[in-house]
Amino acid sequence: MDSKEFPLDALPAACASMVRGEGARLAAALALDERRRDGGFSLRYVFSVPAKRSYVELRGRIPAGAAAFPSSAALVPAAHAFEREIREFFGLDPQGHPDPRNLLLHEDWPEAVHPLRKEFSWNAKTRREAGREFPFLKVTGEGVFEIPVGPVHAGVIEPGHFRFSVAGEPVVNLEVRLGYVHRGLEKLFEGRLALAAAALAERISGDNSIAHALAYCRAVEDLAGRTPPPRAQALRAILLELERLYNHAGDVAGIAADTGFVFGGAQMLILRERLLRENERLSGRRLLRGWLEPGGLARDAAPGSLETLAAALESCEADYREIEKLILGADSLMDRVVGAGVLDRRVAVDLGGVGPAARASGVDGDLRRDHPVGLEAELGFQPALRREGDVRARMLVRMEEIAESFRVLRALQARMPDGPWTVPINGVGPGEGVGWAESSRGEVLHWLRAGPDGTIERLKIKDPSFSNWPLVPWAVQGDIVPDFPLINKSFGLSYAGHDR
Amino acid sequence: MEAPLNAGFAFQGIVIFLAAPLAAGVLRKLKAVLQNRLGAPVVQPYRDLRKLLGKEEVVSGTASGLFRVAPYVVFAATAGACSLVPVVLARMATAGGAWGDLVVLVGLLALGRFALALGALEAGSAFGGMGSSREMMVSSLAEPALLTALFVAALEARTSEAGRIAAHVARTGGAAFGPGSAFALAALFLVALAECGRLPVDNPSTHLELTMIHEAMILEYSGRSLALIEWASQARLLLFMTLLVDLFLPWGIALDASAAALALGAAVYALKIAGLCAVLAFAETSTAKLRLFRVPDFLGAAFVLALIGLFSQGFIQWGL
Numbered sequence: 001m002d003s004k005e006f007p008l009d010a011l012p013a014a015c016a017s018m019v020r021g022e023g024a025r026l027a028a029a030l031a032l033d034e035r036r037r038d039g040g041f042s043l044r045y046v047f048s049v050p051a052k053r054s055y056v057e058l059r060g061r062i063p064a065g066a067a068a069f070p071s072s073a074a075l076v077p078a079a080h081a082f083e084r085e086i087r088e089f090f091g092l093d094p095q096g097h098p099d100p101r102n103l104l105l106h107e108d109w110p111e112a113v114h115p116l117r118k119e120f121s122w123n124a125k126t127r128r129e130a131g132r133e134f135p136f137l138k139v140t141g142e143g144v145f146e147i148p149v150g151p152v153h154a155g156v157i158e159p160g161h162f163r164f165s166v167a168g169e170p171v172v173n174l175e176v177r178l179g180y181v182h183r184g185l186e187k188l189f190e191g192r193l194a195l196a197a198a199a200l201a202e203r204i205s206g207d208n209s210i211a212h213a214l215a216y217c218r219a220v221e222d223l224a225g226r227t228p229p230p231r232a233q234a235l236r237a238i239l240l241e242l243e244r245l246y247n248h249a250g251d252v253a254g255i256a257a258d259t260g261f262v263f264g265g266a267q268m269l270i271l272r273e274r275l276l277r278e279n280e281r282l283s284g285r286r287l288l289r290g291w292l293e294p295g296g297l298a299r300d301a302a303p304g305s306l307e308t309l310a311a312a313l314e315s316c317e318a319d320y321r322e323i324e325k326l327i328l329g330a331d332s333l334m335d336r337v338v339g340a341g342v343l344d345r346r347v348a349v350d351l352g353g354v355g356p357a358a359r360a361s362g363v364d365g366d367l368r369r370d371h372p373v374g375l376e377a378e379l380g381f382q383p384a385l386r387r388e389g390d391v392r393a394r395m396l397v398r399m400e401e402i403a404e405s406f407r408v409l410r411a412l413q414a415r416m417p418d419g420p421w422t423v424p425i426n427g428v429g430p431g432e433g434v435g436w437a438e439s440s441r442g443e444v445l446h447w448l449r450a451g452p453d454g455t456i457e458r459l460k461i462k463d464p465s466f467s468n469w470p471l472v473p474w475a476v477q478g479d480i481v482p483d484f485p486l487i488n489k490s491f492g493l494s495y496a497g498h499d500r
Numbered sequence: 501m502e503a504p505l506n507a508g509f510a511f512q513g514i515v516i517f518l519a520a521p522l523a524a525g526v527l528r529k530l531k532a533v534l535q536n537r538l539g540a541p542v543v544q545p546y547r548d549l550r551k552l553l554g555k556e557e558v559v560s561g562t563a564s565g566l567f568r569v570a571p572y573v574v575f576a577a578t579a580g581a582c583s584l585v586p587v588v589l590a591r592m593a594t595a596g597g598a599w600g601d602l603v604v605l606v607g608l609l610a611l612g613r614f615a616l617a618l619g620a621l622e623a624g625s626a627f628g629g630m631g632s633s634r635e636m637m638v639s640s641l642a643e644p645a646l647l648t649a650l651f652v653a654a655l656e657a658r659t660s661e662a663g664r665i666a667a668h669v670a671r672t673g674g675a676a677f678g679p680g681s682a683f684a685l686a687a688l689f690l691v692a693l694a695e696c697g698r699l700p701v702d703n704p705s706t707h708l709e710l711t712m713i714h715e716a717m718i719l720e721y722s723g724r725s726l727a728l729i730e731w732a733s734q735a736r737l738l739l740f741m742t743l744l745v746d747l748f749l750p751w752g753i754a755l756d757a758s759a760a761a762l763a764l765g766a767a768v769y770a771l772k773i774a775g776l777c778a779v780l781a782f783a784e785t786s787t788a789k790l791r792l793f794r795v796p797d798f799l800g801a802a803f804v805l806a807l808i809g810l811f812s813q814g815f816i817q818w819g820l
């Protein structure tokens with residue numbers, strides 16, 4: 001990864017010229033506490049540059065004694081949430097930020113405690129404070145009401161608070177408040193051995209276990225300068241597609257069920273369950289955990305298991321074709337999804353949207369094609385792309401990707417390389433590395449710095465949900481309240497991944 | 501002769517209440533099977549009611565007495581409405597005196613809904629108000645269609661008493677089921693879906709609080725109050741099914757109170773309701789819920805169907 005240093009004051013303009021000039025997308029922004037080294041903080045803005053098939057990093061230094069930096073959010077809206085996070089976790093003030101409220105740490109968290117500073121110990125007990133309230137945006141006017149929803153919901157789903165301002169049924173404004181499942185994971189990684197932390201990466205967002213573990217392993221390999229052998233690359237690609245398959249099946253089932261079309265939803269859920277059982281047969285784990293490690297894989301696939309998988313996938317694909325016809329042929333379902341929750345392409349681009357949600361609004365991006373790692377470049381991924389940006393488009397993109405995943409899995413199995421499944425990595429660090437993977441929700445990015453003893457000094461985790469949650473209020477605006485659950489479901493975001 | 505016959509007729513309302521959880525259980529079971537699920541046993545609704553009746557109630561601090569009274573009003577109004585319809589026994593001319601007619605029935609149902617909507621506003625949660633406003637929108641559109649459809653049956657039998665309509669149609673045979681009745685039956689079916697909070701108007705099994713109509717109104721209720729409301733809405737569903745089969749297709753219903761006629765009436769009734777449950781389960785499984793603002797179109801269609809039924813009934817009876 002290219003890395004360029006800029007004076008702190010020139011950083012916002014440099015970020016803006018990356019986006020405007022080179023068509024780059026801000027993938028993550030992070031801060032580093034380097035006060036023990038030279039007394040200051042370091043800032044990194046990591047951009048994806050699809051035209052160059054690479055990531056580029058812009059650096060800035062906050063000198064000793066200072067605790068502020070010029071905000072880039074006004075020029076690069078995608079930096080908005082990242083800078084809010086830097087503010088609360090590092091105590092660095094993004095000057096000129098349009099909305100410097102806390103993002104993940106709630107009102108009971110003491111304002112002076114910044115968990116990602118080095119003096120904060122991961123197991124420190126923090127006294128909670130009472131009496132503060134989160135200032136939601138107040139919409140006033142005749143007939144405008146507020147509907148508070150969550151964080152506890154009627155169904156068993158992840159926690160999030162939604163504050164609607166409505167005029168009758170149409171939504172005037174929606175504010176999403178998350179952070180209820182913040183577990184301090186980035187802090188938990190610090191101090192662990194980089195070679196032994198893949199299992200923790202699998203637990204960042206449960207249904208993206210493979211994507212996170214893969215991005216993490218790639219970051220370690222990038223740092224150590226090792227490339228896993230072809231067989232490991234092929235098996236990793238298989239796991240990544242298997243994870244995408246069951247997630248997309250579950251998301252399409254969820255969209256069907258949220259409209260009340262339970263029959264189509266139930267059929268899709270049956271398919272999802274079959275896929276999960278195939279995962280278990282292949283890897284011993286329904287969510288495919290425990291197989292990836294830096295350097296390759298923890299073990300080879302059992303003899304014959306890939307052939308069994310190929311046969312099972314063939315029958316799953318045949319089933320999928322039937323269900324696809326059933327769902328696309330259900331007029332009552334299609335009537336609900338057409339035109340609901342339209343996300344404008346401009347919004348998706350400006351806020352750095354990723355994955356199926358962005359592709360459904362015409363943002364042509366898929367890491368498997370734009371930033372291929374090793375073998376991925378030879379598979380000829382074709383991202384599904386639609387322009388309408390509504391619930392239907394997001395559903396169809398997923399369905400096209402299901403078909404594409406089946407195709408890719410066939411191609412991978414036809415050319416499965418033999419040989420070793422791991423390369424030894426004897427030591428890592430000191431240094432920095434970056435790894436990524438296209439998960440079922442979009443870009444997962446891990447930015448890693450290890451110390452001389454091979455322990456993690458900083459791991460920045462970018463989950464695709466962090467990029468896509470800010471899109472949801474824009475898609476909901478102007479739609480009616482009872483359509484919100486459907487629109488939200490069509491984004492299919494992870495709360496745990498966002499909150500970490 | 502009069503008193504026992506009238507008492508026996510009213511007794512049928514109790515039958516509806518006793519059988520309603522079973523009908524709800526059968527409907528859920530059928531839906532589960534259609535989705536390739538095993539589903540809960542058909543007697544599960546009885547168990548749920550017993551459980552709820554034994555539970556403590558939690559009442560919001562902002563609620564007034566109205567919140568506690570509303571479930572009883574809903575229950576009593578639904579019970580009153582149920583006592584007006586024939587189930588296994590039609591109401592013969594020999595049973596003298598006037599009995600509450602279909603307009604009273606619609607009024608009682610409206611009273612129950614009104615009480616529930618008020619009760620829902622009491623708890624001070626945003627969902628109650630949302631549910632109430634949506635319920636009022638739906639019912640204000642459903643009621644005209646409901647009344648018009650019922651009037652078609654009344655016109656045919658020249659009486660607005662449900663029991664006498666059933667007796668008239670059962671005695672007249674197939675000739676009493678003209679094109680007007682067919683339209684009205686279709687209209688009543690659509691209205692029943694809306695009035696009972698079924699798909700495609702409302703989704704009774706959803707957990708998405710923002711999409712709810714009926715369920716949003718009862719989110720704050722618990723314990724005995726919830727049991728009463730649940731039981732009343734199950735009875736309401738069976739009441740509408742009973743209206744569908746006994747106003748338009750009452751053949752087999754008992755015309756006198758002899759044991760043989762009553763037994764036949766009960767068997768035929770059970771069969772018809774089971775058939776209707778199957779139709780409903782299939783319809784609910786194969787369709788998605790409508791967008792909220794498409795519901796007026798749906799109920800508009802029901803109203804037009806009922807109106808066509810009324811006109812054709814009028815033409816047939818009095819000519820042009």
